[in-house]
Amino acid sequence: MRDRLAGISLLPLSSWLVAFFLVPLGMICAISLATTDLVGTPIFALEFSNYSALLDPLYVPVVIRTLAYAGAATALCILLGYPAAYTVARLGGRHRHAIILLIALPWFVDYLIRIYAWLAILGGNGLLNNVLHQLGLTNAAGLSFVGHSYTVILGLTYSYLPFMILTIYVAVDQMDPRVIEAGKDLYGGPWSTFFYVTLPTTLQGIVAGSLLVFLPALGDFATVQFLGGANQTMIGNLIVNDFSTVGNAPQAAAWTVVIIGSMVMVLVMASLVARIRRRGATHRIGSDVVLGGTG
Amino acid sequence: MTATVESAESPAATHVDARPRSSRNLRHLALWAFTGVVGLFLLAPLLVVVLFSFNGIKSVSHLEGFSFHWYAKLWGNEVILRSLRQSLEISAVATAVGATIGTMLAFGLVRTRLGATRVVERLAALSILTPETAIAIALFYFFTVGLGLELSLLTVMVGHITFSGVFVMIVVRTRLLGVSEEVEEAALDLGAGPLTTIRLALLPQLWPAIAGASLFVFILSFDDFVTSYFTSGVGVTPLPVLIYGMVRLGVSPEINALGTSLMVVSILLSILAMSLIGWKRGRRS
Numbered sequence: 001m002r003d004r005l006a007g008i009s010l011l012p013l014s015s016w017l018v019a020f021f022l023v024p025l026g027m028i029c030a031i032s033l034a035t036t037d038l039v040g041t042p043i044f045a046l047e048f049s050n051y052s053a054l055l056d057p058l059y060v061p062v063v064i065r066t067l068a069y070a071g072a073a074t075a076l077c078i079l080l081g082y083p084a085a086y087t088v089a090r091l092g093g094r095h096r097h098a099i100i101l102l103i104a105l106p107w108f109v110d111y112l113i114r115i116y117a118w119l120a121i122l123g124g125n126g127l128l129n130n131v132l133h134q135l136g137l138t139n140a141a142g143l144s145f146v147g148h149s150y151t152v153i154l155g156l157t158y159s160y161l162p163f164m165i166l167t168i169y170v171a172v173d174q175m176d177p178r179v180i181e182a183g184k185d186l187y188g189g190p191w192s193t194f195f196y197v198t199l200p201t202t203l204q205g206i207v208a209g210s211l212l213v214f215l216p217a218l219g220d221f222a223t224v225q226f227l228g229g230a231n232q233t234m235i236g237n238l239i240v241n242d243f244s245t246v247g248n249a250p251q252a253a254a255w256t257v258v259i260i261g262s263m264v265m266v267l268v269m270a271s272l273v274a275r276i277r278r279r280g281a282t283h284r285i286g287s288d289v290v291l292g293g294t295g
Numbered sequence: 296m297t298a299t300v301e302s303a304e305s306p307a308a309t310h311v312d313a314r315p316r317s318s319r320n321l322r323h324l325a326l327w328a329f330t331g332v333v334g335l336f337l338l339a340p341l342l343v344v345v346l347f348s349f350n351g352i353k354s355v356s357h358l359e360g361f362s363f364h365w366y367a368k369l370w371g372n373e374v375i376l377r378s379l380r381q382s383l384e385i386s387a388v389a390t391a392v393g394a395t396i397g398t399m400l401a402f403g404l405v406r407t408r409l410g411a412t413r414v415v416e417r418l419a420a421l422s423i424l425t426p427e428t429a430i431a432i433a434l435f436y437f438f439t440v441g442l443g444l445e446l447s448l449l450t451v452m453v454g455h456i457t458f459s460g461v462f463v464m465i466v467v468r469t470r471l472l473g474v475s476e477e478v479e480e481a482a483l484d485l486g487a488g489p490l491t492t493i494r495l496a497l498l499p500q501l502w503p504a505i506a507g508a509s510l511f512v513f514i515l516s517f518d519d520f521v522t523s524y525f526t527s528g529v530g531v532t533p534l535p536v537l538i539y540g541m542v543r544l545g546v547s548p549e550i551n552a553l554g555t556s557l558m559v560v561s562i563l564l565s566i567l568a569m570s571l572i573g574w575k576r577g578r579r580s
Contacts (some may be wrong), residue, residue, distance in 0.1 A: 003406075003407060005489045005490075005493075006402060006403045006406035006407040007403065007409065008403075009399035009400065009402050009403040010399075010400060010403030010404065010407065010409075010411070010412070010415060011403075012395075012396040012399055012400070013396040013399065013419075013460045013461070013464065014400065014415045014418070016396060016457065016460060017415075017418050017419060017422055017457065017461075020434065020437075020453055020454075020456075020457050021418070021421075021422045021425075021430065021457055022418070023437065023441075024430070024433035024434050024436070024437035024441075025425075025429070025430070025433050027433065027436060027437050027440075027441050028429075028433040028436055028437075031436055031440065041440065042440055080336070081333070083326060083329050083330065083333075084329065084330040084333040084334070086326070087326040087327060087329070087330040088330060091323055091326065091327070101566075101569065102334070103330070103333065103334045103337055103338075104337070105337065105338060105341065105562065106337050106338075106340075106341060108514065108558075108561045108562050108565040109341060109518075109554075109557070109558050109561060109562070110518040110520070110535060110554065110558070110561065111518065111521075111535070112520050112535055112538045112539055112542060113344065113538070113550075113554035113557060113558065114340070114341075115542075116344070116542050116546070116550060116554060117340035117341060117343060117344045117554075118340055119542065119546055120340075120343055120344060120347065120546045120551070121340060121343055123545075123546055125356055125546070126356055126546065127343060127356050129356070130356035130357065158336070158337070158340070161333075161337060162337070165333075190319075190322065211424060212424075215424055215425070215426050216426055216427060218426050219426030219427060219428030219429055219521075220426075220428070221428060222520065222539065225543075226542060226543075236428050239428060239432055243432060243435070243525070249436060249440065252432060253432075253436065256428075256429045256433065259426055259428065259429050260425065260426075263424065263425060267424065
């Protein structure tokens with residue numbers, strides 16, 4: 001009786017996910033192969049020309065740039081996030097949860113406000129220019145910080161760093177302290193213990209954190225819109241442009257499929273890394289929490 | 296690194312670590328200094344927004360005086376208030392529906408041994424990993440081209456329910472894994488029906504997780520921009536979509552005030568949500 005109840009309770013959200021996640025994704029794949037009629041409504045067909053933009057010299061850099069920005073932001077998040085998460089988890093003592101939540105506070109702040117905060121600092125009449133001018137380092141015209149690739153990467157890093165920190169924090173916090181002590185017995189030095197014991201044990205946390213940074217960064221468009229310029233266009237911006245242009249639905253759909261395809265490749269790579277790791281690891285860690293136990 | 300040494304949980308480490316104390320302290324100091332810089336990087340921009348929201352003059356780079364002027368302006372702004380109402384409606388519905396079907400799915404996943412649960416788990420994980428832009432634009436074409444619908448509050452709600460439900464499911468599922476089946480079995484043995492069993496034996500143990508997850512999902516929905524942007528049509532402007540439009544026009548003290556207000560509400564609700572979910576209790580291993 002209860003088993004039947006449990007079985008039935010699976011249904012609503014599973015069917016919801018099929019109806020409002022899987023089916024729309026399937027439809028966008030279909031639209032990416034469609035043509036349009038005179039008023040711009042997609043007509044389903046098998047038209048591969050929407051994907052020809054992928055080979056267009058105009059758009060190839062956009063695809064490469066998107067992957068590069070998302071990759072750079074992910075790398076920066078690991079470099080900044082791992083030491084911070086590690087420090088708080090291992091040295092934070094009783095208040096470590098509070099400290100990590102304080103550091104990860106931007107996570108709770110509206111995404112646009114986070115980007116906006118950087119615009120207020122780096123913008124043409126922003127705080128940084130004002131400070132530099134007050135110090136007599138620049139003239140009244142100021143410097144242009146917005147519209148560079150580094151500003152976009154900075155914005156992406158800032159937006160998604162809390163995910164990385166929290167994921168790695170959970171991984172380090174859940175490590176069995178005895179494992180580290182065993183490592184110290186075996187390897188002695190703090191660095192070798194870190195590289196041979198702590199880092200491999202928390203690798204799944206890094207992988208999960210990287211997915212939570214890289215994947216949303218792949219589809220990001222507001223960061224470039226506010227902190228970048230025409231030379232920083234990412235795939236997300238192409239999608240938004242095609243989305244608001246009548247008759248460009250198939251092209252927008254094709255770009256979306258490119259993002260989904262990149263995601264699938266990244267997920268396959270991540271699961272390969274996780275599989276290699278799992279052979280040695282005996283510990284349930286952060287990625288389980290994040291990926292809902294699919295890791 | 297010898298990080299364990301300091302924490303009281305591993306007294307054994309003191310014996311193991313034979314290196315001089317000073318080099319360890321130096322290392323700890325360096326780690327904390329780095330962490331401080333990262334913390335500053337993350338918090339300083341928010342502080343800038345908060346500070347300038349109280350600015351006495353209409354400037355986003357000079358602080359002069361102190362006033363609630365920009366907040367007062369927000370409360371007098373019909374457009375913002377209308378967006379606020381719409382956002383609250385969307386989040387309330389998304390949270391209620393998401394919490395219900397998310398909790399049901401968590402229960403189903405933990406308490407059945409069907410092979411299908413693995414597929415469902417993967418589907419749910421995929422739905423939160425897929426870049427939101429992709430899901431949102433797919434939903435847009437699904438609604439408009441596929442179903443021929445006009446975009447409305449309802450379409451935004453549908454978009455929000457998807458991630459709300461999955462998020463609640465993940466939190467409640469984690470909690471359920473720590474709840475033994477024995478209490479439920481005892482209740483069933485004593486003659487309680489399955490629904491009564493759930494109500495009397497299971498829900499009392501689950502409600503903090505459900506309430507915490509719901510609060511959290513409410514914030515996620517309230518702050519959501521991408522899905523809202525693609526699924527809201529004419530006349531529907533959830534607050535983040537309105538902010539998007541405002542930011543496009545440039546930096547202004549009003550946005551600072553609006554951003555600060557949202558920040559304060561989100562952070563307070565998150566703290567409440569975190570303590571309900573049992574962030575501390577759940578992590579003690």
